[in-house]
Amino acid sequence: MSEETRDSDSGAERCERGERSDHDDDRTRAQDLSSLDPERYYDEYGYEEWDRLEATLGGHLEFEGTTTYLERYLPNSGCVLDAGGGAGRYAVWLAERGYVVTLVDRSRRQCELARAKAREHGVADRVTVERADLRALPFADERFDAVCCTGGPLSHLTDEANRERALAELRRVARPESPVFVSVMGRLAVLQNLVRSAEYVPGVPAMAESGTYDADFAREHLAHLEEPGFTACHFFRAAELEAVLESAGFDVGALVGLEGIAANVGERQDLADLEPDAVEAVTEAVRGLRTDPAVVDWSNHILAVARA
Numbered sequence: 001m002s003e004e005t006r007d008s009d010s011g012a013e014r015c016e017r018g019e020r021s022d023h024d025d026d027r028t029r030a031q032d033l034s035s036l037d038p039e040r041y042y043d044e045y046g047y048e049e050w051d052r053l054e055a056t057l058g059g060h061l062e063f064e065g066t067t068t069y070l071e072r073y074l075p076n077s078g079c080v081l082d083a084g085g086g087a088g089r090y091a092v093w094l095a096e097r098g099y100v101v102t103l104v105d106r107s108r109r110q111c112e113l114a115r116a117k118a119r120e121h122g123v124a125d126r127v128t129v130e131r132a133d134l135r136a137l138p139f140a141d142e143r144f145d146a147v148c149c150t151g152g153p154l155s156h157l158t159d160e161a162n163r164e165r166a167l168a169e170l171r172r173v174a175r176p177e178s179p180v181f182v183s184v185m186g187r188l189a190v191l192q193n194l195v196r197s198a199e200y201v202p203g204v205p206a207m208a209e210s211g212t213y214d215a216d217f218a219r220e221h222l223a224h225l226e227e228p229g230f231t232a233c234h235f236f237r238a239a240e241l242e243a244v245l246e247s248a249g250f251d252v253g254a255l256v257g258l259e260g261i262a263a264n265v266g267e268r269q270d271l272a273d274l275e276p277d278a279v280e281a282v283t284e285a286v287r288g289l290r291t292d293p294a295v296v297d298w299s300n301h302i303l304a305v306a307r308a
């Protein structure tokens, strides 16, 4: 498969929409939980990670919301860490604005794509890509003028102690008082998707309680699915995100619902099928309500803007 080929329908999309897998009728085969390993999942997800922020209305709103807050809170210049930066959408965006960017990601494939995208966009001289884990960042203390951890890397740590470790690392490498942007996946939005599908309903009470989707969850509640969708993920409530950031020593300035009132709707709408005026009208309405606490909690992605 070429680097630029997209799967027509990924496990992530199926799970996030709460739909059945392709093989649901074959109940005799062993459950395949390989996609629950985030490293493997993102290696296989490949180019789709670059594409996702401009493929759908939901992706557009996530990117537009995140970059709005980056523009508002970033210093005018400096070194920025893009932690769990995937295929480099934000790294390229930042480098195009003059920042010196270091992207780290655990997926070898995403690192390769990020290097290729930095070259393709003519910013390779300002983007360094290193394969590394959020929980053990290979950088000196207070090295960065700003830190981004967007699109859910923290959500892919399903163990609470690992999330705490990652947040301690993000704070350690950030200059004191510098802005730190962390976005995670929202629990209420995923619950709404699970409720939509009879196949995923057995997992609803446990998801409501713990927010954690992992191999134990799949074995216990989704044993009837040969191949549960998506990858291991902790889905957050907004207050929970604020609390863990504060416990890690961050000062939380803003909580933002990136998809806002278009949560769980925008991800089903291809951007190419929509009139630009309609996209702008929805975007404007989403902008106006993004920090309403109810809207924040219902979003697919919740962004926290904090100070180290």
Ligand SMILES: C[S@@+](CC[C@H](N)C(=O)[O-])C[C@H]1O[C@@H](n2cnc3c(N)ncnc32)[C@H](O)[C@@H]1O
Binding pocket: 038, 039, 042, 049, 053, 083, 084, 085, 086, 087, 088, 089, 090, 104, 105, 106, 107, 110, 132, 133, 134, 135, 149, 150, 151, 152, 153, 156, 157
């Ligand atoms: C949905 S992508 C987000 C990419 C990009 N930051 C964005 O906002 O579009 C999540 C990324 O987090 C990475 N990731 C997950 N767990 C990680 C970890 N423990 N350390 C480093 N990267 C991780 C994945 O490999 C994946 O590229």
